[in-house]
Amino acid sequence: MINLNTLLYIDPGTGSIILQAFVAAVVGVIFFIKYGWHRLLRFFGLRKAPHPRRGCEGEGEGGEN
Amino acid sequence: MIQHINESSFRDPAGFLFDENGKLLRQVNKCYQEDFDFLISSSLYDILTGEGLMIEHKELKNHQGLTPDCYKIIEPDLIGFISYPYEWSFSQLKDAALATLKIQKIALEHDMTLKDSSAYNMQFKNGNPVLIDTLSFEIYQDGKPWQAYRQFCQHFLAPLALMSYTDIRLNQLLKCYLDGIPLDLAAELLPFKTKLKFSLLMHLHLHARTQKKYADKGHASKNIQIKRSNLIALIDSLISVVSGFSLKKQSTEWGEYYTFTNYSDQSFSHKKEIIARVLKNINPEWLWDLGANTGEFTRIAGEQGIQCIAFDIDPVAVEIHYNVVKQQKITNILPLIIDLTNPSPATGWNNKERMSLMQRPRPGAILALALIHHLAISDNLPFNKISGFLSELSDDLVIEFIPKNDFQVRKLLESRIDIFPGYNEENFEKEFSVFFSIVVKERIHGSERILYWMKKKK
Numbered sequence: 424m425i426n427l428n429t430l431l432y433i434d435p436g437t438g439s440i441i442l443q444a445f446v447a448a449v450v451g452v453i454f455f456i457k458y459g460w461h462r463l464l465r466f467f468g469l470r471k472a473p474h475p476r477r478g479c480e481g482e483g484e485g486g487e488n
Numbered sequence: 489m490i491q492h493i494n495e496s497s498f499r500d501p502a503g504f505l506f507d508e509n510g511k512l513l514r515q516v517n518k519c520y521q522e523d524f525d526f527l528i529s530s531s532l533y534d535i536l537t538g539e540g541l542m543i544e545h546k547e548l549k550n551h552q553g554l555t556p557d558c559y560k561i562i563e564p565d566l567i568g569f570i571s572y573p574y575e576w577s578f579s580q581l582k583d584a585a586l587a588t589l590k591i592q593k594i595a596l597e598h599d600m601t602l603k604d605s606s607a608y609n610m611q612f613k614n615g616n617p618v619l620i621d622t623l624s625f626e627i628y629q630d631g632k633p634w635q636a637y638r639q640f641c642q643h644f645l646a647p648l649a650l651m652s653y654t655d656i657r658l659n660q661l662l663k664c665y666l667d668g669i670p671l672d673l674a675a676e677l678l679p680f681k682t683k684l685k686f687s688l689l690m691h692l693h694l695h696a697r698t699q700k701k702y703a704d705k706g707h708a709s710k711n712i713q714i715k716r717s718n719l720i721a722l723i724d725s726l727i728s729v730v731s732g733f734s735l736k737k738q739s740t741e742w743g744e745y746y747t748f749t750n751y752s753d754q755s756f757s758h759k760k761e762i763i764a765r766v767l768k769n770i771n772p773e774w775l776w777d778l779g780a781n782t783g784e785f786t787r788i789a790g791e792q793g794i795q796c797i798a799f800d801i802d803p804v805a806v807e808i809h810y811n812v813v814k815q816q817k818i819t820n821i822l823p824l825i826i827d828l829t830n831p832s833p834a835t836g837w838n839n840k841e842r843m844s845l846m847q848r849p850r851p852g853a854i855l856a857l858a859l860i861h862h863l864a865i866s867d868n869l870p871f872n873k874i875s876g877f878l879s880e881l882s883d884d885l886v887i888e889f890i891p892k893n894d895f896q897v898r899k900l901l902e903s904r905i906d907i908f909p910g911y912n913e914e915n916f917e918k919e920f921s922v923f924f925s926i927v928v929k930e931r932i933h934g935s936e937r938i939l940y941w942m943k944k945k946k
Binding site for chain 2: 424431432433434435437438439440441442443444445446447448449450451453454455
């Protein structure tokens with residue numbers, strides 16, 4: 424059963440949602456570049472540890488840290 | 489059976505808090521059943537409570553609830569002393585903000601999301617900020633934006649930015665604006681250089697602009713989707729900007745002032761010894777230290793295992809005190825910002841949503857050290873008003889009398905006419921004896937000051 428979110432009781436704010444989408448896209452690109460660069464360096468053996476940011480495609484809670 | 493719905497718990501259709509014969513309970517409504525069960529089955533509840541980020545609760549069997557749409561009744565762990573964001577120092581608000589973001593991030597990893605991010609959902613327990621609203625979560629739908637983003641920016645980001653870049657006292661705006669500081673107001677008060685910082689430009693300045701622009705255009709955001717990975721990047725960006733806030737400029741200017749103790753070593757240790765001895769005799773469970781400054785004497789009570797709330801009017805002193813408490817990992821002292829001549833009023837709907845200071849549970853003992861001269865001279869309060877007030881707060885009072893020839897009092901009287909002929913030891917004892925009997929009276933060695941232990945008359 425899909426939750427239809429009838430329980431959202433605070434006003435998320437139209438402008439806030441729009442701005443959020445914009446910022447999320449921008450920082451998403453920035454993080455992708457930073458993360459991608461880090462992975463590239465690891466591929467070439469120039470970095471050891473996984474990138475500290477863990478996203479849904481991330482390296483998991485444990486890792487080499 | 490006496491049941492009374494909590495005055496601050498009425499907006500969320502998922503459930504509400506109520507008092508039953510002195511117990512605090514929470515009704516979970518049927519409409520929240522799926523989310524609540526998911527919170528438990530996804531192990532998000534276990535993880536958050538395990539990490540000390542959320543309070544635990546017990547489920548009560550055989551309770552019908554107050555209304556027919558009751559799904560479950562839970563009994564949440566209690567918070568010893570309720571405090572509000574306008575009473576917190578800069579770092580307390582910052583820690584509560586970071587805890588909220590951490591909770592949101594962990595929630596997303598477990599397919600849930602916070603549906604609100606009010607600062608009033610956080611309280612301090614054993615020295616750390618914890619989420620007290622177990623019903624704050626909803627099942628995350630892929631692509632859905634974070635509904636609580638606006639609230640987070642108003643409750644946490646705006647006041648922290650204002651305290652950091654404009655003035656430390658601006659958290660008091662939270663007293664007027666119970667849903668957080670309006671972003672357009674914050675944007676106007678922040679200095680221009682905050683527009684040059686990417687994160688503040690996005691989350692505050694542009695946010696304020698888009699709020700205004702789309703105020704009447706509700707349909708515009710209906711179908712907006714945000715990828716989960718981008719949402720997590722947004723949360724990380726908020727974590728980064730909040731972590732970066734600091735009071736560097738202000739705390740170095742005032743650092744020296746707070747390390748100057750006004751006492752000789754001999755006086756200082758004698759004062760501490762008297763206080764420790766008297767507190768052992770009183771043996772209260774809870775204590776309020778009024779005018780606690782950076783907590784030098786609160787820690788004496790803390791070391792005896794007493795639960796302490798330490799009030800001071802100066803936000804820098806409370807900030808320093810909180811940082812000491814954190815550093816020394818003290819779990820039984822909570823420093824707060826309170827002006828005793830204008831303590832927190834009851835605010836919110838019907839003036840009942842948020843308690844006034846006087847509505848909070850009273851302590852077993854009060855410390856009023858290096859305080860009387862501020863109240864009697866700077867604030868023109870007659871002794872009988874001060875003693876009446878203190879007698880309402882507690883049965884046991886440890887109070888320090890600072891005579892007129894003391895350096896601190898002479899400083900207060902430097903720039904004004906001395907209209908206080910009654911400010912002396914004899915009068916002080918006479919006025920306080922209306923409400924209290926003096927149990928112990930000792931002069932502090934090497935000083936003119938006198939420490940009293942007074943007990944309220946029945």
